[in-house]
Amino acid sequence: MAVSALNTSHEAVAARYQNVDGAYAEQRDMRLMGFVLFLISDVVLFSAFIFAYLYLRNSVPNWPPINKDGVQLPRFDVAFAAINSCVLFGSGATMHFAMENWKHLNKAAFNMWMLATIVLGMTFLGGQAYEYHSVQVTWSGSTMGATFFTLTGMHGFHVLVGVIYLIVLYIQANRGVYTGSKYFGLTAGTLYWHFVDVIWVALFYLFYLM
Amino acid sequence: MAVAAAHAGAVGHHDHIHPEPEGFVAKYIFSLDAKVIGVQYMIAGLLFFIISGLLAEVVRIQLLTPGGAILKNDAYNGVYSLHASGMVWMVVIPMMTGGFGNYVMPLMIGARDVAFPWLNLTAFWMFPVAGVILFSSFLIGAPDAGWTEYPPISVQGPPGTTMWCIAIFLIGISSTLTGINFMVTIFKMRAPGMTFTRMPLFVWAQLATAMLNMIATTALAGALLALFLERVFDVPFYDPARGGSPLLWQHMFWFYSHPAVYIMILPAFGIISEVFPTFARKPIFGYKMIAFSSIAIALLGFMVWAHHMFTSGMAPWLQLPFMILTMVIAVPTGIKIFSWLATLWGGKIDFQPAMLFALGFLVVFTFGGITGIFLSAVPVDLHEHGTYFVVAHIHYVLFGGSIFGAFAGVYYWWPKMTGRMLDRKLGVWHFWTTFLSFNVTFLPMHWLGLLGMPRRVAQYRPEFQFWNDVCSIASFVLAASTLILFYNLATSLIRGKRAPANPWHARTLEWTVSSPPPYYNFKTIPAVLKNPYNFGEPLPYIGLTLAEEEEDRLPKPGPAVPAHS
Numbered sequence: 153m154a155v156s157a158l159n160t161s162h163e164a165v166a167a168r169y170q171n172v173d174g175a176y177a178e179q180r181d182m183r184l185m186g187f188v189l190f191l192i193s194d195v196v197l198f199s200a201f202i203f204a205y206l207y208l209r210n211s212v213p214n215w216p217p218i219n220k221d222g223v224q225l226p227r228f229d230v231a232f233a234a235i236n237s238c239v240l241f242g243s244g245a246t247m248h249f250a251m252e253n254w255k256h257l258n259k260a261a262f263n264m265w266m267l268a269t270i271v272l273g274m275t276f277l278g279g280q281a282y283e284y285h286s287v288q289v290t291w292s293g294s295t296m297g298a299t300f301f302t303l304t305g306m307h308g309f310h311v312l313v314g315v316i317y318l319i320v321l322y323i324q325a326n327r328g329v330y331t332g333s334k335y336f337g338l339t340a341g342t343l344y345w346h347f348v349d350v351i352w353v354a355l356f357y358l359f360y361l362m
Numbered sequence: 363m364a365v366a367a368a369h370a371g372a373v374g375h376h377d378h379i380h381p382e383p384e385g386f387v388a389k390y391i392f393s394l395d396a397k398v399i400g401v402q403y404m405i406a407g408l409l410f411f412i413i414s415g416l417l418a419e420v421v422r423i424q425l426l427t428p429g430g431a432i433l434k435n436d437a438y439n440g441v442y443s444l445h446a447s448g449m450v451w452m453v454v455i456p457m458m459t460g461g462f463g464n465y466v467m468p469l470m471i472g473a474r475d476v477a478f479p480w481l482n483l484t485a486f487w488m489f490p491v492a493g494v495i496l497f498s499s500f501l502i503g504a505p506d507a508g509w510t511e512y513p514p515i516s517v518q519g520p521p522g523t524t525m526w527c528i529a530i531f532l533i534g535i536s537s538t539l540t541g542i543n544f545m546v547t548i549f550k551m552r553a554p555g556m557t558f559t560r561m562p563l564f565v566w567a568q569l570a571t572a573m574l575n576m577i578a579t580t581a582l583a584g585a586l587l588a589l590f591l592e593r594v595f596d597v598p599f600y601d602p603a604r605g606g607s608p609l610l611w612q613h614m615f616w617f618y619s620h621p622a623v624y625i626m627i628l629p630a631f632g633i634i635s636e637v638f639p640t641f642a643r644k645p646i647f648g649y650k651m652i653a654f655s656s657i658a659i660a661l662l663g664f665m666v667w668a669h670h671m672f673t674s675g676m677a678p679w680l681q682l683p684f685m686i687l688t689m690v691i692a693v694p695t696g697i698k699i700f701s702w703l704a705t706l707w708g709g710k711i712d713f714q715p716a717m718l719f720a721l722g723f724l725v726v727f728t729f730g731g732i733t734g735i736f737l738s739a740v741p742v743d744l745h746e747h748g749t750y751f752v753v754a755h756i757h758y759v760l761f762g763g764s765i766f767g768a769f770a771g772v773y774y775w776w777p778k779m780t781g782r783m784l785d786r787k788l789g790v791w792h793f794w795t796t797f798l799s800f801n802v803t804f805l806p807m808h809w810l811g812l813l814g815m816p817r818r819v820a821q822y823r824p825e826f827q828f829w830n831d832v833c834s835i836a837s838f839v840l841a842a843s844t845l846i847l848f849y850n851l852a853t854s855l856i857r858g859k860r861a862p863a864n865p866w867h868a869r870t871l872e873w874t875v876s877s878p879p880p881y882y883n884f885k886t887i888p889a890v891l892k893n894p895y896n897f898g899e900p901l902p903y904i905g906l907t908l909a910e911e912e913e914d915r916l917p918k919p920g921p922a923v924p925a926h927s
Contacts, residue, residue: 186542197580204584217605
C-alpha cells in the first residue's frame with residue numbers, strides 16, 4: 153500500500169505544503185495539544201479502574217474469585233477475545249492506511265480504508281456484544297464481573313463514540329470540509345482510534361492473559 | 363537580534379481581533395470572553411460561598427451546647443458534609459482556577475483569550491449546574507459521610523449521596539476541561555518573547571494547577587463512577603461482603619484529593635507572589651525558585667496520598683515512605699515562604715488591603731503548614747487522626763491559605779475587573795476583623811482535638827463546651843466580617859472611585875490596559891524582554907499601546923534593551 157502512496161505526483165504533495173497558512177497552523181497545533189492532553193486525562197480514568205481491578209484482584213486469595221454461592225468463577229475465554237482483538241488491531245492498521253492515503257491525496261483509497269475501519273470497528277462491537285451475552289459472570293455478581301464489565305464497557309463506549317466519529321469524518325471528508333493541507337479532524341480521529349486500540353492492548357492482557 | 367525577532371513575532375498571526383458580540387445574552391450570559399467567564403465563575407462561586415458559609419454557621423450553632431443545639435444527628439451529618447463539599451468543589455477550586463485564572467491569566471501572558479473559548483464556556487456552565495445539584499440533595503436526604511464520603515457509609519447513605527456523586531463528577535469534568543484549556547493557553551499563546559522564565563508567577567501557579575486538574579481529577583471521576591454504579595446498579599466495588607474493598611475508595615479518592623489541596627492552594631501562592639513585590643516595591647526574591655517549586659509541589663503531590671490513611675489499616679512498611687515524602691513537600695513550600703519573606707525584607711511596604719491579606723496569609727498558612735507536618739508524622743497522626751486537630755489544620759490552610767489568598771486577589775484585581783476602586787478603610791476593617799475572628803475560631807480547635815474531641819460529631823463531652831462556645835461566637839464574628847467585604851463590593855460598584863489602569867503601579871501586563879480591559883485585551887500584542895518584577899527599571903515590553911490616561915504616568919517602555927536570556 154505504501155508503494156502506491158508514494159506514486160502520487162510530487163507536485164501535488166509540494167503544493168500542499170505551500171498552502172499552509174500561519175493562523176491555521178497555530179490553531180491546529182493548539183488543538184492537537186489540547187486533544188493529546190484530553191487523551192492523557194482519559195488514560196487516567198482508565199488507570200483508575202485498572203488500579204481498582206488490580207487492587208480487588210490482589211485482595212482475595214485466588215482469582216477468579218469465588219462468587220456468593222461459593223462457586224469458583226471460570227476464566228474468560230481467551231480464544232474468542234483474541235480473534236476480536238485482531239479485528240480491532242486490524243482496524244488500527246486500516247486507519248493508518250486511510251490517513252496515509254489522505255496525506256498523499258488518494259481520495260478513493262482513503263474512502264476504502266476508512267470504510268474498512270468503520271466496518272471493523274462495528275465488528276469489534278458486535279463481538280463484544282456476543283461476549284457479554286455468553287460470558288458467565290454478571291456485572292453485579294462479583295468483583296470480577298464488576299471490573300470486567302465496567303472497564304470493557306467503558307472501552308466499548310469509547311469504540312462506539314469512535315465509530316460515530318469516524319462516520320462523521322468520512323462524511324465531512326467527502327463533503328470537502330478537509331483539504332490536502334487542512335485536515336486536523338482526521339488527525340484527531342486517527343489519534344483517538346489508535347488510543348482506543350492501545351487501551352485494548354492493556355485490557356486484553358489484564359483480563360484474558362494475566 | 364533576539365529582540366528584533368521577538369518584535370517581528372508581535373505583528374504575526376496572533377494579531378487578529380474578533381468583533382465584540384452584540385446583545386445582552388451573547389455579551390454577558392453565554393459569552394466566549396475569558397474575562398466575562400471569569401466574572402461568571404466569581405459570581406456563582408460567591409453565591410455558593412454564602413450557602414456553604416451559612417452551613418458552617420449552622421454547624422457552629424449546633425455545637426454551642428454539648429447535647430447539640432438545633433439539629434438531629436442525621437441532619438447534622440448532612441450539614442457538615444455539604445459545607446465541606448461546597449467549599450472545596452463549588453467555591454475554592456472554581457474561584458481560583460475558573461475565576462482568577464480565566465480573568466487574569468490570559469491578560470498576564472498577553473493573549474486575547476484562552477485557547478478554546480467554547481470549551482471554556484462549556485466548562486463554566488457545568489459549574490452552576492453541579493452546584494445546584496449538590497445543594498438540592500438536601501431535598502431528598504443529604505449525603506452524610508462528610509466530604510470524603512468513605513464507604514460503606516456512602517454506599518448505604520441517603521439518596522442525596524447519588525446526587526453528590528453526579529455533582530462532583532460534573533464539576534470534575536469542568537475542572538479537567540479548564541485544566542486542558544489553560545495548559546494549551548499557557549504553552550501556546552504567550553506573547554512573543556515571554557519565555558517560561560519571564561512568565562508572571564501567577565501564570566506559573568496556574569500552569570501547575572492546570573497539570574494537577576488535568577491528571578488528578580479524572581482519577582476522582584473513576585472513584586465517583588464506581589460509587590455511583592455501586593449505589594445505583596449494585597455493582598460491587600466497595601462492599602467487603604462481596605469481595606469489594608472500602609480501602610479502594612480511600613486510595614482512589616485521596617489520589618485525587620491530595621493533589622486537590624494543591625489545586626486549591628497553588629493559585630493562592632500565585633496571587634501572593636504578585637501582591638508581595640507590588641506592595642513591597644521590590645523585585646520578587648528567588649523568581650525561578652518560586653516558579654519551579656510550584657511544579658515540584660505539583661509532582662510531589664501525587665506521591666503522598668496515603669498519608670490520609672495511616673489509621674485505615676494500610677501496610678505498615680508503606681507508612682514510612684508516605685510520611686517522608688509528605689514531609690519533603692515542606693521543602694518547596696518553605697522555599698516559597700522564605701522567598702516571600704526575603705521579598706518583603708528591606709521593601710517599602712504599602713499596607714493596602716490586598717497586602718494585609720497577603721501578610722495574613724503568610725502568618726496563618728505557615729502555621730497551618732506546620733500543623734501539617736505534625737499530621738504527616740505517623741505516631742502523631744495516630745493520636746490526632748479524626749479529631750478537631752485535623753479540622754483546625756484544614757481550616758488554617760484552606761481558609762487561612764486559599765480564602766485569604768482569594769481575598770487578596772479580590773482586593774488586588776477588583777479595580778482591574780470593574781474599573782472601580784474599593785474603599786481602603788473598609789478593606790482594612792475587613793482584614794482585621796477576619797484575621798482576628800479567624801484565629802479565635804480555629805485556634806482552640808487544635809487543643810480540642812489534642813484533648814480528644816472527634817470531628818463530625820453532633821454532640822460532645824461537656825468539658826469541651828467552653829472552647830466550643832468560643833469557636834462558635836468567633837465564627838459568628840467571622841461571618842459578620844465577610845459582610846464588610848460584600849458591603850464594600852456593592853458600594854464600589856454603585857459609587858466607587860473610578861480606577862486608573864494601574865492603581866498599584868504594578869508591572870505585569872494586565873495593568874498596561876485600561877480598567878476594565880477592552881474586549882480584545884490588547885490592541886497590539888506586546889513583546890516581552892524580561893520577567894515583570896524588576897521594580898525601578900523601565901517596563902520590559904515593546905510595542906505596548908498603553909491605556910490613554912496612563913501614557914504620562916507610567917514609566918515609559920524602555921528602549922530596545924538586549925534581553926538577558
